[in-house]
Amino acid sequence: MSASASQSGLRLVLLGQRNAARRPAVCSLLDLEDQPGPDVDGVQGCSKQRGEAAGRQVVVVSSPAWFSSACDPEERTKHISSLIASSSPGPHAFLLCVPLNQPADGEARALDALIQLLGPSAVASNTIILFTHTEELDEDEQLEEYLITWRKDLQNLVERCGDRYHTLETRNGGPEEKQAVEELLEKVEQVVKESGGQHFSYPLYQEAEERVREKQVELVSERRGEELSDQASPTNSHPEVSEEEMGAVREEAERSIGDLNVDVDSIFSSPAVLASSPALSPLGGLWEKLLAWIRWLPTLVRREALLGALVGLFVGGPVGGMVGASVGSVATEVGRRNTQKNK
Template sequence: MEGCTTQNEIHQEEKERAGSSEGEQTDPKERDLRLVLLGSAGSAKSTAVDAILGGPKSESDCSSGPETPAAADCQKRRVNVAGRQVAVVDTPDCLCVERPSEEVRRQFSLCAALSAPGPHAFLLCVPVHRPSNLELQILETLEKVFGPEAVSRHAMVLFTHMERLPEDVSLDEYLNTHRADLLELVLKCGGRHHPLWPEANMEELLEKVEQMLKESGTGFYTCPLLQEAERRVGEKEQEILRSRRGGGESDSDVTDVERIREEAERSVDDLVVEGIADLCLSIPNPSILRWLWDSVVGWLLWFPNMIRGSALLGSFVGLFVGGPLGGAMGATVGSVATEMGRRKQKTK
């Protein structure tokens, strides 16, 4: 994206700021391998988070705070994997589907702040047995918010529900011969993918992330939104330090770098995210949906001869409503129409 500075320049600025404000202590964001996990509902994203962290919240710090609902907000947890400090930023399902624009903006702000100065990798959790429509939508959203290279150079597909893979078929064979839609996701991510098996060894995944970074030639991914997030987090860190020193707190409290960093990250939730209105799906008013449903059912009752076109009718409803909700509603209407048709045939 235009206006980006190099990762080396950002690293240098971080080191200078850390050296001036925290003495000889190591800045936590310099040690972390930052991974942002994305996925739709049912993608086993929480399973992937736990696998990377070694179990549900085991040996990890939950920096979302006790008042933050785990499933509602972006949150970050840390763990040491094979001698490497790993920070996992867990995002809400789909991050933006059917959410108000203000909530979408807040979640992207949190995601940027928690992964600032920039993620080393975006991991997209994809169920190996499901269509890829929602996952393609997530990649498109990622490109719009963070830039095309976030996907092409710093994203990887993490296949989940691997137990649903057909027996005696390798993952690569499955992608190449049976699932062109999933293969498209992998190709958008530069051909990078990793299967998440039960009891998987996470070292292999981290090695693939390290290899991706070598191939990209960058230390981590950055863009204007992430740079602004890092600037705001840095300002908040200094504000917290001044407040604690002025309040007469002990040196150990004042210089607790990781806690100060976490508090600063959680406070940045109001960044300007371009194109939010385009990212949010418009949800029809419930009263309109009710009217539409009653109208469709009434139509079916009064015009039984139209039942033969049940599939067409369901498709029409799905198209009219739009989005995932429309698809589900269209399928339901089609099923109702088909069943009514069968019952009518039995009564003849």
């Protein structure tokens, strides 16, 4: 592990839809202690989990889905500010939780918004796709095979993130689960290595870190009833402040940071974010609906159903529908008999 990462542990920012990403499950797998953030003017802030995973100190910061089109603009500013302050001076990696059982529109928007907020390298060099809901896969089906064959929308997300992806969900748990955690953290460390051994940095994070440090000095002064000199640095050990107390002061300072200088309107009115869910052609729309339906079927049935649906889709009309249904039925029956023969 790099010197930068080893001093304070690995900081991870966890992004994902509120209900689909299974963020609590991820933190449970990492065996982290949940520390919910405070309400800020009635808006629930970020949560911060910390603990030891695979022999490493790990901190995971997660927030509401501020990139969602349903998020109120005023709340969005608070969520982003809380997220940046809580993961300051910068994360070692962003983990975007992506469920296999849903379309990727929301996650594509998340990547576009992250680029507008923190620059292209936040996605291209510092984000790992973390797949959830892997019960979508059949027992003999590999995640990579599923992505390439059935889910080009998810494969596009992976490609945008430098082909970095992972899942913590395993079929057998136990040793496999521990190995999955180990492999994830190794991928995070590889991200750090490729970034020159440093955590992610950006002007917005630099602004947040400066404000957090100023607040630390203020809080320590208030607790000790004394004025610290202008040259005093909160990162240096104060003779009367323990490391544990300084950590508590640091987190209090992070929670106290108000809205940062984030131009939310500019970010979410940008062409890139607005184009995250482009309008499909009529044929393309039918194809997307077809794939959405087919992916719920078992692998064997899935392939034959796709064959029949393709015929019906491209022949068109009542005749195409009947021909497609017939082709699909015949192919399914042939596949079933071949399966029985091989047993």
